[in-house]
Amino acid sequence: MRFEKPVSLDTIAKLIGAEIAGDGHALATGINEIHKVEEGDLVFVDHPKYYDQCIHSAASYIIINKRTEFPEGKALLIVEEPFEAYQTIVDHFRPFSPSMKMLSDSASIGKGTVILPNAYIGNHVQIGDRCIIHPNVTIMDHCIIGNDVIIQAGTVIGSDAFYYNKKTNRDIHYKKMKSCGRVVIENAVEIGAGCTIDRGVSGDTLIGAGTKMDNMVHIGHDTVIGKNCLFAAQVGIAGATTIEDNVILWGQVGVSKTLTIGKDAIVLAQSGVPSSLVGGKTYFGYPAEDASMKRRELVWIKRIPELWKKVMEKKE
Amino acid sequence: MRFEKPVSLDTIAKLIGAEIAGDGHALATGINEIHKVEEGDLVFVDHPKYYDQCIHSAASYIIINKRTEFPEGKALLIVEEPFEAYQTIVDHFRPFSPSMKMLSDSASIGKGTVILPNAYIGNHVQIGDRCIIHPNVTIMDHCIIGNDVIIQAGTVIGSDAFYYNKKTNRDIHYKKMKSCGRVVIENAVEIGAGCTIDRGVSGDTLIGAGTKMDNMVHIGHDTVIGKNCLFAAQVGIAGATTIEDNVILWGQVGVSKTLTIGKDAIVLAQSGVPSSLVGGKTYFGYPAEDASMKRRELVWIKRIPELWKKVMEKKE
């Protein structure tokens, strides 16, 4: 999440009750969780195991629960509870104050766009020209929709990420990480009925231009979908994954988190993708592998009884 | 799609800027895409590979991009862009002009039918007697619902088909084929919460009398479901498929497009159906095969290590 304008570390430190190690006049331009950080960002870390990764990430300012060494030009904000501090900053700069109108006052709607009855358009939503938003669609705060986009009935854009901080030593088992990211949908995208597209935890979930989705497709937080992809019904893609251009996923395919499916790949129906796939090939099965190889496997399985018989014959 | 009354080829030709080969006084009674054509229909074809199939289909009038031979009694409408011409005709005879009311003025609702708050009922929708339409249901234009039908919350009836024309040589990669068909739901059907049933591209998606669906079932465009079927939760059926009477599909089953599942067939949970199945049997797995055979396969797989050991022993 970008701040509307840069904020000094001193201001942040006061907000979260932190001690500063480094230059308090330095300016933070945003806050992100570790998978999405850029220069100028605040980030948080609360486990010594991840200190190093965080301090040497692109992030400039680290909210941390212990004073430690850090590279020149960066700074630490030391607090007891970095996770709580992160939530406090998110709440402060992007408070949850939902619109109680069906079409919020701060939404902007382009020319020729039709919004059917019962669609909810949240605060600061931007919708481009010539779009059709069907009945009972929900578009939550801050989402951005391009031109010539069709969103069919019952679909939800910008639901919160399924992203929790495990707190095994507390009363609370899982603590929700507040989603302050957005969903950004480019031009000429079409989204079927009953789909759900989660916003980024701190970054953007992106749907590339010209991509078409059938009904009941689920896209997780911070996932980036390329241009001109086709997803058939009931496909599910987990969080922080990258699907490159022209990828085709047939019905009920499941894709795991933080992986990449390369350009022009095709994944056949009901397949499961637990790890990255190179582009330009056709995949099938669980785990999804080269489709022709996987089909041969099915044939080999059918030959086991024959093989058994051969071995038994020779035993005699 | 049937026209409200027959339309002369001359009128159509003027609308789309076509040259006529054949009798301009001939009357077209409807327009359909190639999977659904009947006598009196207009159809379009834009690829020489499909010329023959189209010209010799049941359709009477072919919108085509090249003058070619055609059987007596038929006629050609020659235009540069048959696909665009098809869209123009659909737009003209079934324009998208959605109702901006929750219950449209042109909808007809039977006796004893209850429509709960927040349900959207589009233009020309007909709903029979003693139905219950739950909150947040969406029923799009022209859909027909019989008597004693229950549609649970959040379900969408009549979403657009997932059907695109690939345009690889253009800026636009996939061009939406406008859905002008309907969803027709017969008597005593019950549809769970969060389901999506797509309208036909040009024909009807049909749900036969007495069929019951659990939650989150997806039915593709132009698919025809028989009577007294049972579909458990999260079943997905692609477009233009035929499911005969009394078929039972258990949870998360996926069924591919343009195939047939015969009467009284049972498909067990999570199975995938890539091709037609004969009726009266129980199926399982991917690809769905005779369930008892498939179960034996699972047992055979578990015996591979034993087989390996036997072979290795003999090697020594």
Place this chain on the structure above:
Amino acid sequence: MRFEKPVSLDTIAKLIGAEIAGDGHALATGINEIHKVEEGDLVFVDHPKYYDQCIHSAASYIIINKRTEFPEGKALLIVEEPFEAYQTIVDHFRPFSPSMKMLSDSASIGKGTVILPNAYIGNHVQIGDRCIIHPNVTIMDHCIIGNDVIIQAGTVIGSDAFYYNKKTNRDIHYKKMKSCGRVVIENAVEIGAGCTIDRGVSGDTLIGAGTKMDNMVHIGHDTVIGKNCLFAAQVGIAGATTIEDNVILWGQVGVSKTLTIGKDAIVLAQSGVPSSLVGGKTYFGYPAEDASMKRRELVWIKRIPELWKKVMEKKE
């Protein structure tokens, strides 16, 4: 379902036109279907095959279609159509008379709870403190929601069970069993967008405190979910199943009905669970089995061609 106050058998007998065998002054405290009966309950049975099971269940009063022997302290209500009699009682004590307002007059909403536009809150719904109910959510009659619960957009709580009585000798093939149970959601539960949670047929569907669900999760009727479970997107759980505390189900997992998954079990993505699983282990595949064993099976399948070659070599 509990009655608001106990009802005499004489009253019930008059309502359904039954003959009583036993004490007409006895008081029934509720009515349930056979999977959920307790002492004081009415239950029905219409097939001789199940007479014994019903008469010796915890239920006190049996609606039955034949006079038969029964234990002391119990009673029979003899009618020709026990199933119809059950429906009559349900209709009488819990009639379907839905609220026609978005927020019903009989709903109670706790302090600090935010209900966004377009959410439907039915009769007698209770929602605790500090909850967020997102747009286009549907919460049907009698459901109970604890404190600090988040329900994301488009989700349906309290849809009817997918539960039918097969009537093969009638015009009607499947007869709906009316759902008079509830959904009870405990504190700090979070439910994603586009989920569906069915009410119990006669008992409660229960979601334990601290449990978190991603989008498009389906929970069947009368299913009991423990505390602090995590369900990823597109998980489906059938009816009357028990999921114990801390169970993790990854994306697209399917779980069959009336089984138990033990505490701390993990079921990996796309797996199918047709029968009970003991707690504390990780499972994978269909049918879901010990994950490391199942992974070895995948390796063994890949070795079949090698095995075939070895056997063929020795033949020569």
